[in-house]
Amino acid sequence: MISNKAAQVKEHIINHMTIYLFMTILFLTGVIFGAIVVNSMSFVQKQDLVFYVERFFGYVSSEESVRHSTMLTSSFMFHVKYVLSIGALGLSVIGLPVVWVLLFLKGLVVGFSVGFIVNQLGLKGFFLASAAIAPQNILIIPTYIIAGTLAMIFSLTMLRKLFSRTVSSPIIHPLGKYVTIISLLIVVCLGAAFIETFISGEAMQSIITSFL
Numbered sequence: 001m002i003s004n005k006a007a008q009v010k011e012h013i014i015n016h017m018t019i020y021l022f023m024t025i026l027f028l029t030g031v032i033f034g035a036i037v038v039n040s041m042s043f044v045q046k047q048d049l050v051f052y053v054e055r056f057f058g059y060v061s062s063e064e065s066v067r068h069s070t071m072l073t074s075s076f077m078f079h080v081k082y083v084l085s086i087g088a089l090g091l092s093v094i095g096l097p098v099v100w101v102l103l104f105l106k107g108l109v110v111g112f113s114v115g116f117i118v119n120q121l122g123l124k125g126f127f128l129a130s131a132a133i134a135p136q137n138i139l140i141i142p143t144y145i146i147a148g149t150l151a152m153i154f155s156l157t158m159l160r161k162l163f164s165r166t167v168s169s170p171i172i173h174p175l176g177k178y179v180t181i182i183s184l185l186i187v188v189c190l191g192a193a194f195i196e197t198f199i200s201g202e203a204m205q206s207i208i209t210s211f212l
Helices: 002-015 017-040 043-061 068-092 096-121 123-132 134-163 172-211
Strands: none
Touching: 002 017, 017 096, 017 134, 068 096, 068 134, 068 172, 096 123, 096 134, 123 134, 123 172, 134 172
């Protein structure tokens, strides 16, 4: 049973490798663009951002830090809304370009966040970014890419059925698979939220109090 499922997943990836590559390149383009934006910022703009970042660091290192339950809920809901938005846009067909924009923006945010922290704090910033940004993104970035890819595949499937002159098969079966996988990705979002709260959050607080 497991080997059969693995074979189906492998076949799916091979059949849609071009779309997976497109979505991955789109995300990486956002990361690169985010890093470029950091380097193109003026000194005054960077200082304004540093002021707010320092205030955030001070808040994190103080005793007024957000409770784990609040942070977990906030992180989970953010990721769920993002994945559900991508999923819903895939269902709408005409929302496919917005899916591309959302994936690009995710890359932009990651690239800008890491680039800005490393640019301002050097080696300390690298450690901070590794602790605060990297762990949960190991899960969440593939989740977004998979969600975006599935949304594109489903949209293209719908378009083919709309413009096909032959008798098309019912959409219920691919729709059921689509909804099931999006639901599984939401479960992955919960895992990413746990990592962000109990691993990244604690590591970030430890690094801030130790080095900054």
